[in-house]
Amino acid sequence: MTAPYHPSDREKVVAKLPTDLRKDLKVRAAELGVDIQDAVTEGVTAWRRAKSRPQVDTTGGSSFATYLPAGLYGKLKDTCKDRKLSYNQGLAQSIHLWLDSHPSPRPQPPRESGARRVIMGNQKGGVGKTATSAGVAQALAEMGKRTLLIDFDPQGHLTRQLGYQMLDIDSPSLAKHMLGEARGDIRDLLVPIKGGDFEGRLHLLPACKDAFLLDAKLATSRSVRIKETALERALEPLAHEFDYIVVDCPPSLGYAMDTALYYSRTRDGEEAGQSGIVVVVLAEDSSADAYDMLLEQIEDLAEDMSITISQLGFVVNMYDSRKGYVATSSLDEWHQIGDPAVLAVIPELKEQREAVRVKQPLLAYEPDCEQAIALRTIARRISE
Template identity: 35%
Template sequence: MTRRIGITNQKGGVAKTTDTINVAGALAAQGESVLAIDMDPQGYLTHRLGYEDAYASDPPSLYDALESPNEYDVADLVVHHEEFDLLPANIDMFRLEQDLIASGMRPRMRLPLLLEGVDEWDVILIDAPPSLGPLNDNVVLATEELLVPVEADDSSQLALNHLLRQLDTLEDNYSTTIDIAGVIVSNVSYPLDNEQEAAIEWYDERFEGHVPVWVVRTRAAIKRAMKEGGSVFADNAEEVDMTDVFAEIATEVADG
């Protein structure tokens, strides 16, 4: 079965898109076929991978498929990146988010309907928007399994608690179970200051015995790989010590 993983945090600037690209790249490097889906109306994943034209393209797009999920085949909307496949975001998704907000609870099932029966890939990674709105809920309900990027600071701890409460609400309203597959503490600089050290300890204690917590250090090589439109596992990427961390995350994702 295709495994679906949502990558979500309503707080911006926590390296959500960076983690999506590098986990996808790690999975592909391990021989998995991967589809990355950009559910953020801002289209950061789409732009980072070099598909600006797809973001502004005419219909059909992911926007249209989410408007009428029974009328579109996901494979027809996918573009092919050198490392993995991408279902790009579209600028019209800004309008969709407002429509869903006004439409109640059932529109939160658009993405689950669209992905129903999709099994062409080993793993589907979905980059969620930085909000707790209906598009993020669609990601959560379509995957029911999440990687949560955070930063080593107090505000990320608060945001994580808000996310966990939202997951409880979705579980109650939709009679489902939503699991966290792991927490990725991103943009960590060493030597640690007191705030970073305390935050990492908090994540370790909060999730000890339940899910893994990975630490991704700030590295210029990661940023340079993104500027080149790929992951640190791309053929032209330079060596960097964080590949081991992303490979470990990918193994966790692939093994389930």
């Protein structure tokens, strides 16, 4: 998949919709595993065939954008004129009709094994693990999932890009909790991430520069297994307070990465593929070389510890077909691997860089951009 739509058969539609209606659409589409653009297409098609529908209060609506099959928006406008309705009202009624026709599935019972654990990894830096981690966590929270986003990289890019301060070097931190050096409750380190349709369900565990010392301290630990189990032990108090825990891993193959891989393993009573690693790559040869090294680390740890570590899929990030044969042929090779599959291709566009510049979550800054749509696709696929 190279983009969520093709210019020849889709056209962008922008309207003003009530915030609650936009939120309900995103959550319901995610619950049912349906792309938002497909849900709106179904709704518009059904609405044009239906008789009169109740008016929707569109006062104070905010911008909403999606993509409809070429020509359908024109037909929607024609129907609105016939019924003497505004285009915003017609689209709002269409979405309401789709929601009414697609009720929310029953909530699932609590998971005995606790939160599903998704780590974002690749020992090569600059591939966009941080942006992908943040965006997927935002999308999961949009779906109604209680989500914790962990900045496990001592560089702290995730923390700063979202507009938060790194923890002070002398303060309690995730690394200190992992090493048994921290006092207090790890819950006290969490901060809510505000903005967008995910607000109230998304929290961040910020980075601290002391994580630079983590590998060395784990290596010299007297405990034989502490370096593999340290992250899991530190996060255990949070296991049943979230539906998903997303970890932005450092670009490293060291002991810290071992703890993250072990944390993402398939636990007793948990189905394979519920938790695991998402590998973020670029459409270039250096990412393939880096993946080979990561794969060797995964296989060695799994064999040494007699565990199963699921590879949930690849995310090909910052893709631009205009870069020519190197990019297009590399993308083909990622697809050809087959298992794990390519979850999504995130295009190289300005919106993510702009969101970082203004220190806002992408799904709050530009919730309807192509990158946001791809991130929701990833969230939906790993939650299936």
